Amino acid sequence: HWLATDETVGARRLTVAASSFGADGSHDLHRHPHADEFFLVLSGGGTHLMGGARVPVHAGDLVFVPAGEWHGFRTGRAGPTAALYGYLGAPSLARAGYQVRPAAAAEVIR
Template sequence: MIRRTLERTGGVQWLVNRELIPESLGMLMIHELSGGSVLPEHSLPGAESVTFLLSGKGDWRANGRTWRLTPGEGVFNSPGTRRAFETEHGQDTMLLVVYGGTNDPRDAKPHEAHSAGGGCRISRTADQGSHSPLGEAGGFIDMGVHWLATSQTVGTRSVVVATSTFTPGGSHQLHRHPNADEFFLVLQGGGEHLTKEGPVRLNPGDLAYIPAGEWHGFQTDPGVTTRTVYGYLGAGSLAQAGYELLEEET
């Protein structure tokens, strides 16, 4: 497990890229924009991405369409999507940007006429009941999930983004994903990231990055509700990522 902490930089903070983690199956960054500023129109032909608002407000434009975004909302951009973002005046904005695919997002280029990807607002599909992906897999207590960007909701190929809420007493026992890396960012609350070697403390603004195949879990603090945004890199769904629970020793 690799631990990072969000910082207020007034610009870009890379949490995961191939210089920091050469074997990573995707890339992850925080982009902080001051109120009234503009992220100019650009495209990235070889990579798909999900942009998730952590704070602030603004207007997202993609291929001629505009969406008003507030915290907890976001957009999916398939490869080649022309996209731009303008923050609301007086509202500093922090974006979490998750990249999948083969291109390095730092190679993004200005708008070109032949860019043809499509953007869309990500949905909020509740993961509830025994027929849901996690409901069928098991291994958790008092944890609710909303799937935002998956192959089923918006057609992703190499990235998944979701939010989770652990109510007091909530936990997710040790498990692993053989085919995908996972990122897990605490937005509110806090608790212990679980590993086979022992727990690691996670507070709001802390991110755990878990390489494919590594055992991990989470236990929220007593009496505390913990909210997170998390996802997989290298897969478009939980089924593609794979899900294995660690069998308890008897």
């Protein structure tokens, strides 16, 4: 759910969105070369993959992803997870340069 973008509020250098994931939910490995990202876990948790490392995250944890770095997320069996995330330096997903890693389907976070 897009909360703040160039289209919703006229943002120039910031995008903010809310997302939810069910049990065994995931977001494929991806990057956005034109914007940093923040990912704040509001409830639930899971595993964040960044720089080849698997980092457990829980409610209250904040992940910072530099522009251009491949990363992804998986809830596992922990159950539903809610997160607030956004891009710093770009007012939309398209302007951030969102790209899914071509082999992402074979690199599911476990």
